[in-house]
Amino acid sequence: MDKAKKILDKYGASLREEVWQLLALGFEVMKKGVDTAHTEKHVLNILDNLERFLKSKEIEVEKIDFEVLMVAIFWHDVWKSSRRPATPWLIIKNQCFEGWGSARILQKENLDEMFDKGRQKKIIWAIRNHQAVKTPFGDSLESRILQDMDRLERWDSGRADEFFPNFKNFFVIKNKRSLDWMERWYRKWYMPRRDNESKYHFEWSKVEYKRRREEWEK
Ligand SMILES: [Fe+2]
Numbered sequence: 001m002d003k004a005k006k007i008l009d010k011y012g013a014s015l016r017e018e019v020w021q022l023l024a025l026g027f028e029v030m031k032k033g034v035d036t037a038h039t040e041k042h043v044l045n046i047l048d049n050l051e052r053f054l055k056s057k058e059i060e061v062e063k064i065d066f067e068v069l070m071v072a073i074f075w076h077d078v079w080k081s082s083r084r085p086a087t088p089w090l091i092i093k094n095q096c097f098e099g100w101g102s103a104r105i106l107q108k109e110n111l112d113e114m115f116d117k118g119r120q121k122k123i124i125w126a127i128r129n130h131q132a133v134k135t136p137f138g139d140s141l142e143s144r145i146l147q148d149m150d151r152l153e154r155w156d157s158g159r160a161d162e163f164f165p166n167f168k169n170f171f172v173i174k175n176k177r178s179l180d181w182m183e184r185w186y187r188k189w190y191m192p193r194r195d196n197e198s199k200y201h202f203e204w205s206k207v208e209y210k211r212r213r214e215e216w217e218k
Pocket residue numbers: 042076077150
């Protein structure tokens with residue numbers, strides 16, 4: 001919460017008390033995450049990215065609806081966080097439905113009491129559309145910010161270092177050679193080929209992506 005507060009304070013933005021409570025609830029869910037790539041650390045790293053992005057002044061901060069953006073950041077991975085994709089099929093399924101899964105969990109909270117329909121829609125579509133398989137709907141400024149900050153976070157090599165040892169504990173294939181092959185495939189093939197500059201919305205993100213990628217490939 002401190003990190004979010006620091007960012008908001010810097011830009012003179014504030015959240016209503018009930019929105020802070022909603023963020024805290026999402027953060028608690030992430031803390032209990034079993035997928036080590038999607039715990040509260042993931043949220044904190046996204047906030048770090050956001051802080052640097054805003055500092056670049058590429059966009060006018062006044063245009064951001066911070067309540068919408070923060071709720072989307074804190075809740076976008078609550079579904080994925082609690083799941084252990086034990087088979088290749090489940091990994092693919094996660095990639096296709098994660099945004100919809102998280103949005104559904106968030107919709108169980110009392111959003112009607114906090115946000116009007118338009119802002120609820122913005123939050124829900126930002127969360128739905130952060131996943132690999134996207135729709136042409138709901139592409140708001142907040143949604144694009146979440147997508148870029150989230151996408152950049154996967155290039156954090158420390159995240160992969162933590163993920164793989166844990167992944168090997170719950171993945172259904174236990175053969176060491178197969179698991180080592182998967183890790184190499186992920187680091188050398190999947191990551192470098194799956195991402196490219198055109199997937200980022202903002203100039204700052206594109207530059208940051210190139211820097212992180214060079215670092216990854218060293
Ligand atoms: Fe994420």
